[in-house]
Amino acid sequence: MAGDSYTITQTMDPATLWAGRQPLLSQLDVELTERCNNNCLHCYINRPADDRAARERELSTGQLQAILDEAAALGCLTVRFTGGEPLLRDDFEPLYLHARRLGLKVILFTNATLITPHLADLLARVPPLELISITVYGMKRASYEAVTRTPGTFEAFWRGTHLLLERGVPFEVKGALLPPNKGEMDEFKAWAATLPGMHRPPGYVLSLDLRTRRDSEEKNRRIRALRLSPAEVLAVLTRRRDEYLEEMRGFCARFTRPPGDRLFSCGAGRESGCVDAYGRFQLCMQCRHPDTVYDLTFPPSPPDFGGRRGARGDEGGKSLHDALTNFFPQARELRATNPDYLARCARCFLKGLCDQCPAKSWQEHGTLDTPVEYLCQVAHAEARYLGLLAEGENAWEVEDWRERIRRFAGERVSGAES
Amino acid sequence: MTTNVTLDGVYVPSEKIVARTVMDEVLIVPLVSGMGESDEGLYTFNEAGQAIWEQLDGQRNLKDVAAELAAEYHAPAGEIEADVLGLVGELVGRGMLAEVG
Numbered sequence: 001m002a003g004d005s006y007t008i009t010q011t012m013d014p015a016t017l018w019a020g021r022q023p024l025l026s027q028l029d030v031e032l033t034e035r036c037n038n039n040c041l042h043c044y045i046n047r048p049a050d051d052r053a054a055r056e057r058e059l060s061t062g063q064l065q066a067i068l069d070e071a072a073a074l075g076c077l078t079v080r081f082t083g084g085e086p087l088l089r090d091d092f093e094p095l096y097l098h099a100r101r102l103g104l105k106v107i108l109f110t111n112a113t114l115i116t117p118h119l120a121d122l123l124a125r126v127p128p129l130e131l132i133s134i135t136v137y138g139m140k141r142a143s144y145e146a147v148t149r150t151p152g153t154f155e156a157f158w159r160g161t162h163l164l165l166e167r168g169v170p171f172e173v174k175g176a177l178l179p180p181n182k183g184e185m186d187e188f189k190a191w192a193a194t195l196p197g198m199h200r201p202p203g204y205v206l207s208l209d210l211r212t213r214r215d216s217e218e219k220n221r222r223i224r225a226l227r228l229s230p231a232e233v234l235a236v237l238t239r240r241r242d243e244y245l246e247e248m249r250g251f252c253a254r255f256t257r258p259p260g261d262r263l264f265s266c267g268a269g270r271e272s273g274c275v276d277a278y279g280r281f282q283l284c285m286q287c288r289h290p291d292t293v294y295d296l297t298f299p300p301s302p303p304d305f306g307g308r309r310g311a312r313g314d315e316g317g318k319s320l321h322d323a324l325t326n327f328f329p330q331a332r333e334l335r336a337t338n339p340d341y342l343a344r345c346a347r348c349f350l351k352g353l354c355d356q357c358p359a360k361s362w363q364e365h366g367t368l369d370t371p372v373e374y375l376c377q378v379a380h381a382e383a384r385y386l387g388l389l390a391e392g393e394n395a396w397e398v399e400d401w402r403e404r405i406r407r408f409a410g411e412r413v414s415g416a417e418s
Numbered sequence: 419m420t421t422n423v424t425l426d427g428v429y430v431p432s433e434k435i436v437a438r439t440v441m442d443e444v445l446i447v448p449l450v451s452g453m454g455e456s457d458e459g460l461y462t463f464n465e466a467g468q469a470i471w472e473q474l475d476g477q478r479n480l481k482d483v484a485a486e487l488a489a490e491y492h493a494p495a496g497e498i499e500a501d502v503l504g505l506v507g508e509l510v511g512r513g514m515l516a517e518v519g
Contacts, residue, residue, distance in 0.1 A: 023440055075440040103436035103447040127451045129460075 023075020029274035044209040072102040080107040087114035105129040112160030120163035132171035146180035170197035230381035253409035255352030269328035286359035336369035349401035354379030430476035
């Protein structure tokens, strides 16, 4: 039994932890609220911070703790708290500590404006074990608050990030590229490079999502107007041209091919999922089509199971386990039936390069299988830049796509196929 | 890492960590900062380490733990005692185990 050391330091990566085997649930996303103290121009989800009706519908502390308990029991390693702004919840601290005491790592998505000295102290003392992820809306008060449309938020964001920096709590930053902050990319990149948690330049949200609740055509019109044109998206993607090309060669070799009629070709719902603010369990954070959503909330009048009324996971009760073993696998088998989708997306080898997916179709059209023109245009622009398509070609009509990928990606194709 | 671990001692997992068993593997997840080389890593055990860890119930001293393992593995008691002291010393040094009493 002898050995030099009896413990092995690991990263919390299921791929290395269990030699390729996976627990039923690896990561759980939890939207603690849809409410936010910002009122961002482009937001796909936010509701006002003081929306009482939304607040009353949100899961209780106890319900969320029960969900975290089950997640940990299923082998979950990481929980991501997101929103809305998750720090708006009065019970964020007990929920965070509950997750950490279960041995979960925590990813916190936040705008950082509500970070207090007390919370920063807690995050320093009980570290989340993952980088906190902060979205930055501008490097100056004018640009930041032109996006958030909430006075005082720039100062609050700055204060929040500095509270973390002072205590050595690592975080990463990402941006949302919008007209008010378009001219600040270099400044943002330079600042990000000074942050201890940032080991590469910050990423940007480039293709703005429409309202995921499909609750406001007015807001959707505004979001559409804010979107970058395909040429602008391309200009951002290719700012570091060599790096981009290298990455795309590897990516295309592995992922670009026609998906056929199967709708979920991504990993959504496989060892992962997202619980929304009201207890509905989704395959991913964005896909809220009713056919793909499992309701975790307890029945209003739970049956009495031998005195154990409505316990989570009991017969008749709803559970993450049931969703992951029964509901999600069935949802992942859903097939497209829309003739337009079958004629285009199902046959298009740019799948992978294109962000078309059931979630985007839901946001744009209220269906799972309708082509999203904007995403199609962006993907075609990118493919033309990479030399995969000629001007005027439609990717779904290309017969020799394998040969084109091989020419572009070279050796990586045979590596990906082996 | 100097520790005064003896076979008379009784040890329990420290409140600074969370021990979980996932897919038959024990994971030691740091709860507070400063537990190891990195605040993002966790710890697992080699086979010997996990066998010893599972016996550390906060009730029996290390001599009794070693005796039970020696019987189970048909190994010389002295060798097992050295392993137990090695693991417990390592974990006490890392702040992952605490002595009872």
